[in-house]
Amino acid sequence: MLDKRMSLDEVVARLADGSTIGIGGWAARRKPMALIRAILRSKLKDLTVVSYGGPDVGLLAAAGKIRKLIFAFVSLDQIPIEPHFKNARQAGMSVWELDEGMLHWGLRAAAMRMPFLPTRVGNGTDIAAEPGLKTVKSPYADAEEFIAMPAIKLDAALLHVHRADPQGNTLTLSPDPFFDELMGRAADKVFVTAEQVVPTAQLEMTHNSRFNLFERALITGVVEAPFGAHPSSAAPDYQLDLGHLKTYADSATSPETWAAYAAKFVHVTDAEYLAAVGGVEHVRTLKTPTY
């Protein structure tokens, strides 16, 4: 029987320097943070990161892992501007800034193995002025000119789900699935971290099929990572940890505060991390945020 289970470090070992990595979730919601911290502990470097960005981008930027960022925003939701991202931007980190929908469209083009998809989005803005971004004219009577949004092909996608079986069947139970499906389809390899890895029958797929975003054929590796989205949310299992996000945000103040944060929360085992952020009960009982 197929068994795609592996460890966080085994996933990182399959990622190559200089590759393009898509990260699922949105802002401070359902980010594969345990995997991001494992990348920070590794020698992996020069990544092109594609993300609806949150603390995933901030951590990778603070650790100098990003060669280029492809993004539409980076935010911690309740903390509107991600301070580590802000530091990196102001230090000149290379970026390709897009509209949220253009990013969606670029991933969709890659998912469909199309070179581009036409869109109106970007017309009239500085985003359309990006060198290399071409336009295309409708061949029909309207003759309208569109931006030809190029495919954003990913070498790997890193996604956090609620449940998985060892074969790579998954459930994403949160209220908003975001664009994880497109990230998965746009990627050569997809690695999921899951709150729980369970036997297939326990997925109760007849009832839960709507939470199954993609087929197991896309999935390269499955990692059981309980609380692996913390400090972002994996609702309904647990909510975002605003208290920890503030601690994390404060660590952007200076190189010393960042080093102290990394020593306490990054260069530790997963068990030490969970203890350092307040333990299992703390994470399980985090308050539901308002938006």
Place this chain on the structure above:
Amino acid sequence: MTINYSLAELLIVAAAENWRNVGEVMGFGAGTIPRLGVNLAKATFNPALMTTDGECFYTTTPVGPGERATPENIEGWSPYDRTFSTLWRGKRVAMVGPTQLDCFGQANISAIGPHQRPKVALVGARGFPGNSIHHPNSFFVPTHNTRTLVKGEVDFVCSAGYNPARWLGGKQPFGLDLRIILTDLAVLDFGGPDHAIRVRSLHPGIRFEQVQDNTGFPLLRPEVIPTTPPPSAEQLAIIAQLDPKGMRKTALKGDPPGDRRAS
């Protein structure tokens, strides 16, 4: 009888006008005052509006800032994928908060200074580019000055405006429809020749010159400029119901009074 009202309450009532006569669409107001504006519109003159809990559920009655929807109030689903579908279809009317806005109505929330190495990095363009050319948009600028309403163009054009030099093929983008700019001093609109920005109404106690002096580009001055209508007692009561936690009281620095003739 004189009714006392705060500037926040005046602005909520003025913001609500953005969703009058727009029909059954998704109403979106970014930030406390625009959100209470869309909620007031839904609670009074446009009950057909669809509004969300700020995350991904439509609710039957408006959910205020800092509040959560009760399960029995949820009537529909709007994850981000569906939100894009809705706005690309044009079924949305928004009021958003730019960091910079220029004479063309072009908005910036990306970066102050050079884009490659900004003086101040902001959140990023988010959905501004797509929003701006698919459905009606208005702007909320709580601090009206020459740093927010800027001379020349904004530092990074995130949303399209009435600037033909930037339009593909020189044609006005498909759904570009800018409505009002609501500030702490006045209501501006795009009603001048070629959508030039003019003063539609002045808030009580504010003079045209004050508005012009705090704006980085020339404003059209109609012969008669009305005063922004103050909230009615009924509207104030509804606003209090829509905002039981009093979020409006901390939305503007110092929670100033709405009528500034005395001050």
